[in-house]
Amino acid sequence: xxxxxxxxxxxxxxxxxxxxxLLRAMVRRTCRDPQDVDDVVQEVLLSLHAVRHTYDPAxxxxxxxxxxxxxxxxxxxxxxxxRSAHETAVDVVPETFSxxxxxxxxxSSDDRAAIEDALAGLTRGQxxxxxxxxxxxxxxxxxxxxxxxxxxxxxxxxxRALQALRRSLMTKT
Amino acid sequence: xxxxxxxxxxxxxxxxVRRLASPMVRLLLWLVLSAGYAALIxxxxxxxxxxxxxxxxxxxxxELGAVFMTSxxxxxxxxxxxxxxxxxxxxxxxxxxxxxxIGSLGEGCWRSLVQAGAPGLQxxxxxxxFPSILLASIGPGALILMxxxxxxxxxxxxxxxxxxLAAAALGATALRLFHxxxxxxxxxxxxxxxxxxxxxxxxxxxxxxxxWPEAQIATQPAQQSGAGSR
Numbered sequence: 452x453x454x455x456x457x458x459x460x461x462x463x464x465x466x467x468x469x470x471x472x473l474l475r476a477m478v479r480r481t482c483r484d485p486q487d488v489d490d491v492v493q494e495v496l497l498s499l500h501a502v503r504h505t506y507d508p509a510x511x512x513x514x515x516x517x518x519x520x521x522x523x524x525x526x527x528x529x530x531x532x533x534r535s536a537h538e539t540a541v542d543v544v545p546e547t548f549s550x551x552x553x554x555x556x557x558x559s560s561d562d563r564a565a566i567e568d569a570l571a572g573l574t575r576g577q578x579x580x581x582x583x584x585x586x587x588x589x590x591x592x593x594x595x596x597x598x599x600x601x602x603x604x605x606x607x608x609x610x611r612a613l614q615a616l617r618r619s620l621m622t623k624t
Numbered sequence: 625x626x627x628x629x630x631x632x633x634x635x636x637x638x639x640x641v642r643r644l645a646s647p648m649v650r651l652l653l654w655l656v657l658s659a660g661y662a663a664l665i666x667x668x669x670x671x672x673x674x675x676x677x678x679x680x681x682x683x684x685x686x687e688l689g690a691v692f693m694t695s696x697x698x699x700x701x702x703x704x705x706x707x708x709x710x711x712x713x714x715x716x717x718x719x720x721x722x723x724x725x726i727g728s729l730g731e732g733c734w735r736s737l738v739q740a741g742a743p744g745l746q747x748x749x750x751x752x753x754f755p756s757i758l759l760a761s762i763g764p765g766a767l768i769l770m771x772x773x774x775x776x777x778x779x780x781x782x783x784x785x786x787x788x789l790a791a792a793a794l795g796a797t798a799l800r801l802f803h804x805x806x807x808x809x810x811x812x813x814x815x816x817x818x819x820x821x822x823x824x825x826x827x828x829x830x831x832x833x834x835x836w837p838e839a840q841i842a843t844q845p846a847q848q849s850g851a852g853s854r
Contacts, residue, residue: 501836504643511709
């Protein structure tokens, strides 16, 4: 490591190759998903590289290495866990719905005439709220500014409109 | 990219680096510059009129010594915490001095209670303490922050808490020399309290202040190896 700090590229590459199995074993012990092991190992290697000036040749190398490796592995795993709490990994993106009920709702919503009928059954305010918020994609604030209605009135309108649309489309199927 | 390819890229990028100076060398540098700043603040604010007699009082000297040693040991611990692989106990180095400081203030409170009863522990509003400690510790704080960022953030929360404690305790040392407030309960609440708040703020901002440095590497070797595998 001392030679690597002095810029000896060969010594540095040799050292990193030598510690690679140790890092892999350490990360494998803490990492839940084996697919993440190489990513975490690379993160540890990048961190070692970024702080290689902090190694003191008067002190043993292994505690220096393992402190950085443990810290970075823990950080990476914490990040992965927090990400996976909000995401679901899938091999193939599903093309349809899992249950029969939403599938029926989806099929019926594909029927243009049924949708037009359902929309015709809405009040003027409900139709306006759906068109601005769900079709044009305006924010509640923008829609409120455009219509002169309050944000809560728009929320109620759109909520009731969606309930009415769902009821209407379900009865037609 | 596989770790083996990354190793090639890192090795190709391995320029000579300037080794981080030892914690003791950095402590000495920080202490000289920060003590100079604190002395300047004491001079600018004007030393307290009774400074001669206070420095002849053993209790005052013990308390002053304890708060100054808290600062020195906290700074040493902060510098050590930024060096990976050093023993964890070093991070607790300021605790004895901190205990002596709290103990001397506690003894002062007890003495006031025995001598004057409950009125001896009466707390008054002393708004000068917090801004004065902040003023006296801002220079040492900025300097130690700059210095700990050169280390590795293996314990960011502990490092910034210790650094903030070092700067704030040095500020409190200076305050004792220019602010004539000796009631132990007042010192405990306003001065020790200010130091504790600043150290707490340091701990809370640790991860933001000390992010991991990004490794700047040239990607060329990796691209070459990738092209070769195709």
